[in-house]
Amino acid sequence: MKKDYDVLIIGAGAAGNAVASKIGNAETLVIEKKKIIGEPAECAGLVSKNCIDIMGFKDERFIQNEIYGAYIHSPEGQEYHIGGDKLHAYAIDRGEFDRFLAEKGKENGADYLLGVRVERVARGEKGITVKTKGEGFECNLLVGAEGIDSITRRTFFGYEPEEVLFGIGAEVENIDVDPRNVHVFFGNKLAPGFFAWIIPTSRKGKSARIGLCTTYPPPYPSKKLLHNLLNYPTTRPFLENIDIIKVIAGRIPLGYIRESAEDNVMLIGDSAFQVKPVSGGGIYPIAISSKACAVTIEKALEEKNFSKRILKRYHEMWSSKLKKEIVLGMWVRRFFNKLKDDEIEKLLAYLKREDVIETINMYGDMDHPSKLILPLCRRIPSLLSLLPRFLTLF
Ligand SMILES: Cc1cc2nc3c(=O)[nH]c(=O)nc-3n(C[C@H](O)[C@H](O)[C@H](O)COP(=O)(O)OP(=O)(O)OC[C@H]3O[C@@H](n4cnc5c(N)ncnc54)[C@H](O)[C@@H]3O)c2cc1C
Secondary structure: OOOOEEEEEEEOOOHHHHHHHHHHOEEEEEEEOOOOOOOOOOOOOOHHHHHHHHHHHOOOOOOOEEEOEEEEEEEOOEEEEEEOOOOEEEEEOOOHHHHHHHHHHHHHHEEEEEEEEEEEEEEEEOOOEEOOOOOOEEEEEEEEEEOOOOHHHHOOOOOOEEEEEEEEEEEEOOOOOOOOOEEEOOOOOOOOOOOOOEEEEOOOOEEEEEEEEEEEEOOOOOHHHHHHHHHOOHHHHHHHEEEEEEEEEEEEEEEOOOOOOOOOEEEHHHHHHHEEEOOEHHHHHHHHHHHHHHHHHHHHHOOOOHHHHHHHHHHHHHHHHHHHHHHHHHHHHHHHHHHHHHHHHHHHHHOHHHHHHHHHHHOOOOHHHHHHHHHHHHHOOOHHHHHHHHHHHO
């Protein structure tokens, strides 16, 4: 195996593979500690149609189901429906998705080294030295795509996420749900600080991914969180008699990172906290930032210049598309974290109004929730009365 590469990517998750699949004319190595890419998958696998369009790959191997709308359940059991008008999202098999992207990376010429953990990264003669157990590699450019516990971020940047979410869920069968709609459940006894979900993964509604997120560290042990998910008054009617096939759990880093490029180094995906704070979705940000990353790498290779002056363009490019949603999303989270169940109940009760639903259906965008703020405030002027409370959070 070669020891010397133009580009070395740590992590064959969605971010690392997406970059490997997009860079041309580079000798690239991807190092992944798992023996099988994408296993275990720590993801609910709900992505917008827009995300798949931007990613540029759509394949039956990973698309499991089409999602048109959502049922929203309040803490006390009111049910509201939004969407239903058009195809909004896909349920994807996250393991298959990562493996599909890795195949595209290999077709693009990248070498893959699986089952090998990177233990140390440091500046070296060529640019960066990457050490695994017993082996060393040199590269001009290191892409840290190794997720929340990124060695690259901790070595070269030192940032930590502003907030971390903990998610737990399961792949289930023997369920009977409307296959075209997801369910979203609110309630501080169910999912403190976030929400729970049911995502139908088959076109007949007989299998699904269920789960919830809460702030990290979680207020209860995982077993109790799962027990609550199965037994909360609003979720239980959907989850009686289901078969749990596989349990999934993971952490999600939130916050805006001020720098994601240094001399010879870039960060992408969870390692750069590129996640939508309101939904915990990280795949759409990867679709955006992997393009920016690949374009910048190509420019650096062309100019044979891997300095921060060239690479910081990557940070500017993805920030111009994602920063606003991340920063506003963090504000919304700080506000939402403080709401009691009766306050959530009151806010959701606006969904009884047809004009509010119309506004949501017209302006709602799962990748850009901020687009809804002004139209909603115009429809519901009393929302502006929350503003002073919102501002005290800063
Ligand atoms: C419960 C849960 C549900 C979620 N649901 C959704 C959802 O529905 N939609 C959505 O868009 N997002 C969702 N997310 C978020 C999404 O899963 C992440 O944002 C996404 O996985 C980030 O991809 P990544 O490639 O940056 O990191 P990862 O997927 O974490 O990949 C990093 C890879 O690097 C490897 N690695 C780490 N360290 C090393 C090392 N030292 N050496 C070698 N390899 C290493 C890891 O093994 C891993 O394969 C969810 C997350 C969780 C936890």
